[in-house]
Amino acid sequence: MGHWLYRNIIEPGKLPLLLALASFVLTFVITRVIVRLIRAGKGPFGNVKAGGLHIHHVVPGVLLMVVGGFGAVSSSRYGFGAYLSAVLFGIGAGLVLDEFALVLHLDDVYWTEAGRQSVEVVVVTAALVGLVLGGFAPFGVNDLTDQELQDRGGVILTVAVNFLFALVALSKGKTRTAVFGVIVPFIALIGALRLARPGSPWAKRLYRRRPHARARARLRAYRHDRRWAGPSRRFQDWIGGKPDDELTRPVTGRR
Template sequence: MPEEKAGVPKTRWTRLKDEWGRRLEPGEQAVVIAWSSFTATFAGVRALTHWIRDGHGPSGGGISLNGKHFHHYNIGIGLLAAIGAVAVRGEERHRRHPVTAIAYGSALALIVDELALLMDLKDVYWAREGRTSVDAAVIVVASGGTFVAGLPFWPHARRVLRS
């Protein structure tokens, strides 16, 4: 039976939020949120780029500025610069804020998604060899990181969601 406060039973969502705060310190919460954001952003960008590559979306594939393709790692680098400013100059409450964690995870995903381009200094983004396995590997690693980061929380979340 859900706990009651002033005669009103707590919802599953409220009990889940309570467990989140009870089981994870703010820094641990930020890590779980960052891993989750990385996983979701990486998977979303992969799906979007495949969709564009299959002939949907904007002609020429993606964002262009002055006729040149604008790679999404640039957005990631800009986001990381902003997160760096928060880390160096921001208040402590901003450093572990969920929005900061989301921006950090998303920024890393945007950069990791185009890592081959950055390392080889040429556009090998769509080379067939290994692209699918690399996509799958990064998603598995990202999901695993999210799971491991939240280990103090997941068993309690499961219990709350089952009741």
């Protein structure tokens, strides 16, 4: 483990990225726990206010991202400054993306259906950064054997082909399949081979004169959504908390 960590993380200068990812995920988890405790009226936590103004945690998140970002570009990949900047940036990114839906909609939608977008963005971001971090062709690794070069070349080729399949899946309207297909082999291939979702660029262009294909695509999308909508919602509720009922949600104050 120590040899792998040194060869694939420390030597190519990826330790700041590892620290940023760990800080990002940990900050999101802690923030969600605290916010859910505030929502339930438990614990010593409460909303932060200044002069009657509710300060959302996206505000300190932006400040930390600015400090960490400028600190990172002004330092090398090695040393305490780079590591500290990475941690600050990861914490800031966790706070900002936890309220991504608020920034997107410019409205307090944290505990609504629209607020689920924050959880989706955090999961996708962590997955993509993990892909970069765990890449088997890190820049900066020296003294590779011929076998290691061959193995890494094969991995690069596999990832490149898989990425092309992911682009096809994305054009078919299968966003989650495309994203996770870049990480997990064969998922993107399955998404690329299956029928496109109705309304996707692929369906609009290639199913325009194929009514049978359009009908099959609508039927498959209906069955897929009916099967997976429930488990997907329960997974998101487990991570980010269940949204409020729109009929009972208070007009002001999200927690």
